[in-house]
């Protein structure tokens with residue numbers, strides 16, 4: 001969410017007299033009251049008028065379905081929408097008023113504990129959040145609190161080890177909670193955290209290592225089991241005993257269905273906590289996330305607050321107090337509706353589209369694949385030496401002319417030389433749309449080549465191979 005400053009440059013409208021109640025304006029007849037830009041108008045307008053004008057203004061937003069940039073769900077079944085509408089007035093913190101919503105949240109946590117192989121699902125604890133960012137803050141806080149209890153020395157400064165490819169929420173966590181971030185840079189073809197490099201940064205004040213399933217930069221899974229084994233060795237040799245948090249914002253809802261043999265979750269003793277975004281591959285509209293701890297020792301009790309619940313107390317751990325309950329209900333709907341095989345089918349379809357699309361793009365002489373979409377259904381590709389006079393940024397702009405949102409960006413340290421385009425395949429982006437996209441991609445490449453030959457390319461973009 002952008003941090004907005006003050007009013008826009010245009011002065012506040014004073015077109016209507018102070019006590020006019022606009023009951024006669026009809027946008028269809030060209031009577032358009034001005035929507036407020038910086039201060040409230042003096043009086044109301046009719047609901048249809050407000051609806052129509054805001055609806056019209058929102059047409060300027062891109063089409064969510066053509067947005068290949070976001071990981072967040074852009075399509076749900078009408079029945080899920082209906083349930084969300086049914087629950088739009090429910091505040092999830094009011095456990096006493098809405099005990100059944102609380103029960104659905106409990107069931108979701110139990111389902112995730114089972115899915116992520118918590119050793120004793122009865123002892124696993126967890127909660128819903130607004131998304132993975134809040135979930136990561138909570139998981140980080142628990143790690144920090146455990147470290148503080150262990151060292152019992154306020155003069156020492158905690159640190160957190162992670163790859164430079166972490167999502168910004170981890171930098172935020174470190175800044176907000178005064179933890180030193182220790183980043184493992186990328187190196188050559190290693191575009192995420194390496195086990196050896198992570199262990200090398202750990203010391204007695206390391207609160208944890210964050211591993212990502214999978215990286216937002218290229219969709220790759222980080223080697224959680226290798227990191228766990230390396231940390232086991234470190235502890236066995238008398239070094240610090242460092243827990244792992246798995247940031248499974250996307251992958252924790254993909255790997256259980258498509259890669260059941262990949263060991264990344266609570267099967268690894270060192271994994272203390274796992275988060276996911278219900279609103280990414282959990283297939284729910286924004287915003288819902290989840291975080292689970294393997295057992296109650298992993299979540300220090302003094303972080304937990306009790307809220308009133310049917311005359312008793314219910315433990316909660318959250319940054320927010322009030323929050324909508326509808327997304328949690330929608331998450332329960334997707335679990336009930338799809339079951340294991342349904343989830344597998346949806347995620348496999350995404351992976352099939354991703355690997356098909358990356359395959360076709362990899363065949364084009366202009367491109368080289370950085371990843372294939374066979375872990376997260378997400379892949380990145382860059383240009384080859386054959387490309388002259390344009391770059392990934394120009395291609396991203398050209399695709400935008402057709403409505404496609406495909407982000408172009410450079411990788412973090414030490415691969416800032418690598419600039420890519422990234423495609424995120426989600427439920428609702430099927431083979432038909434993928435074909436249309438391929439056609440538009442080829443047309444965009446032709447147009448850029450033609451423009452470059454004619455010397456009309458849109459100027460240098462500051463990007464060099």
Ligand SMILES: *Cc1c(COP(=O)(O)O)cnc(C)c1O
Nearest residue numbers: 131132133167169216247249277
């Ligand atoms: C998206 C993402 C986040 C942040 O999640 P939100 O649900 O958007 O708050 C954190 N980590 C990773 C790896 C992500 O992909």
